[in-house]
Amino acid sequence: MIWNVPFITVALLIAIGLYAVMFKRNLIKIAIGITIIESGVNLFLITLGYRKGGVAPIYTNLPSGVKVPEGMVLPVPQALTLTSIVIGVAVLALMLSFIMKMYQHNKSLDSHSRRLKG
Amino acid sequence: MNDETNDGRMSIIVRTIATMMLPFILIFSFYVIMHGHLTPGGGFQGGAIAASAIVMMIAAYGHKMMEKRISEDGLSMVESVGATIFAVVAFIGVIMAASFMYNFLVGTPLFGETPPFGSNPGILNSGGVLPILNIAVGMKVIGGLAAVVLIMALAGDEEGDKK
Amino acid sequence: MKAKAIIFVVFTAFIIYAAIKVHPFGELQESKMDDYIITHAQNETAANNVVTSVVFDYRGYDTLGEATVLFAAIGGALITLRKEEEK
Numbered sequence: 001m002i003w004n005v006p007f008i009t010v011a012l013l014i015a016i017g018l019y020a021v022m023f024k025r026n027l028i029k030i031a032i033g034i035t036i037i038e039s040g041v042n043l044f045l046i047t048l049g050y051r052k053g054g055v056a057p058i059y060t061n062l063p064s065g066v067k068v069p070e071g072m073v074l075p076v077p078q079a080l081t082l083t084s085i086v087i088g089v090a091v092l093a094l095m096l097s098f099i100m101k102m103y104q105h106n107k108s109l110d111s112h113s114r115r116l117k118g
Numbered sequence: 119m120n121d122e123t124n125d126g127r128m129s130i131i132v133r134t135i136a137t138m139m140l141p142f143i144l145i146f147s148f149y150v151i152m153h154g155h156l157t158p159g160g161g162f163q164g165g166a167i168a169a170s171a172i173v174m175m176i177a178a179y180g181h182k183m184m185e186k187r188i189s190e191d192g193l194s195m196v197e198s199v200g201a202t203i204f205a206v207v208a209f210i211g212v213i214m215a216a217s218f219m220y221n222f223l224v225g226t227p228l229f230g231e232t233p234p235f236g237s238n239p240g241i242l243n244s245g246g247v248l249p250i251l252n253i254a255v256g257m258k259v260i261g262g263l264a265a266v267v268l269i270m271a272l273a274g275d276e277e278g279d280k281k
Numbered sequence: 282m283k284a285k286a287i288i289f290v291v292f293t294a295f296i297i298y299a300a301i302k303v304h305p306f307g308e309l310q311e312s313k314m315d316d317y318i319i320t321h322a323q324n325e326t327a328a329n330n331v332v333t334s335v336v337f338d339y340r341g342y343d344t345l346g347e348a349t350v351l352f353a354a355i356g357g358a359l360i361t362l363r364k365e366e367e368k
Binding site: 154157197246263266268 | 312324325326327328333336338340344345351352355358359
Binding site for chain 3: 002003004005006007008010011012014015019020022024039047049050051052056057058059060068069072074075076078080082083086087089090091093094097098100101
C-alpha cells in the first residue's frame with residue numbers, strides 16, 4: 001500500500017533544494033536551499049531502518065505480544081540521524097553569521113553584484 | 119501607539135505571559151534530560167527545549183535588558199564546563215586499563231542497577247555513565263544555542279543605530 | 282537551453298529513478314548487528330532505552346566528535362560577530 005513513497009519524497013526534497021542553490025541569487029535563499037537538502041538526507045537515513053509492523057526499541061512499558069529482536073525497528077540509523085541534525089544546526093548558525101557580516105560590509109544581499117576585490 | 123519602544127520590548131500582556139510560562143518550560147526540559155535512559159529524549163532534545171525558553175525571554179524583554187542579566191560570558195562558561203565534564207568522564211575509562219568510554223558505574227550503588235529482561239516500568243537508579251553524559255551534553259547545547267541568538271540580536275541592533 | 286538546466290534535469294531524473302528501484306520499503310536484507318544490540322543492551326549498559334545506549338555507549342566516539350563540531354562552529358560564530366572596542 002505504501003510502495004516506496006518515502007524514498008520518492010526524499011528524491012523530491014533533494015531536487016527542490018538543489019534548484020534553490022543553483023538558480024537563485026539572493027544569499028538567504030541559498031542558505032534555505034542547503035537546509036532543505038539536509039532535511040532530505042535526514043529523512044533518508046531514518047527510512048532505511050524500518051521493519052514492517054515494528055515498534056520503537058524501548059523496553060519501558062512495552063506492549064504485550066511483541067517479540068524482542070524481530071518486532072522492533074533498527075536503533076542504529078536513529079542514532080546517526082541525531083548526530084546529523086545537530087551538525088546541520090551548527091553549520092546553519094555559522095552560515096548566517098557570515099551572511100550578516102557580508103551585509104554590513106557591502107550593503108546588499110546579491111551574490112552577483114560585487115566580487116571580493118580589495 | 120506602537121508596541122515596540124526603542125529597545126525592542128513588547129507589550130505588557132506578552133511580558134506577563136512569558137514570565138508565567140518560564141518555570142514550567144524549564145522543569146519540563148530538566149525532566150526530559152534526566153529520564154534520557156528510560157523514555158525517548160536525552161541530552162540534545164532537553165537542551166533544545168531549555169534554549170528555546172531563553173530565546174522566548176529575549177524576544178519578550180528586548181536584548182538590551184537581557185544583556186544585563188545573562189551576559190554571553192556566563193553562557194560561554196556553561197558550555198565550556200559541559201564539554202570538560204564530557205571529556206573527563208570519557209578519559210576515566212582509559213585510566214582504569216579498559217577501553218575508551220568504558221561504562222564503569224554498572225554494579226556500583228551510584229547509578230548501577232541492572233533492569234530485568236523484557237518489559238518493565240523504569241528504574242531511575244539505572245544506566246551507569248549515561249545520566250552524567252546526558253547532563254553534560256544538555257549544558258553544552260543550552261549554552262551554545264542561547265549565546266548564538268543573543269549575539270546575533272546585539273549585532274543586528276548596532277548596525278541599525280549607525281544610520 | 283543553458284548547460285545548467287540540462288544538468289539539473291538529468292540529475293533529477295536519475296535520482297527519482299533510483300528512488301523507485303531501491304529495495305521495497307519495510308523489508309530488510311541483513312540485520313544481525315542490530316539484533317545483537319537489541320538483545321544484549323539491557324545486560325551490558327543497564328539502560329532501558331536502546332537508542333540512547335547506542336548513542337552514548339556503543340557509538341560514544343561519534344558523539345564526542347559531534348560535540349566537538351558543535352563547539353567549534355559556535356565558537357566561530359561568536360568570533361565573527363564580536364564588537365570592536367572604541368579607542
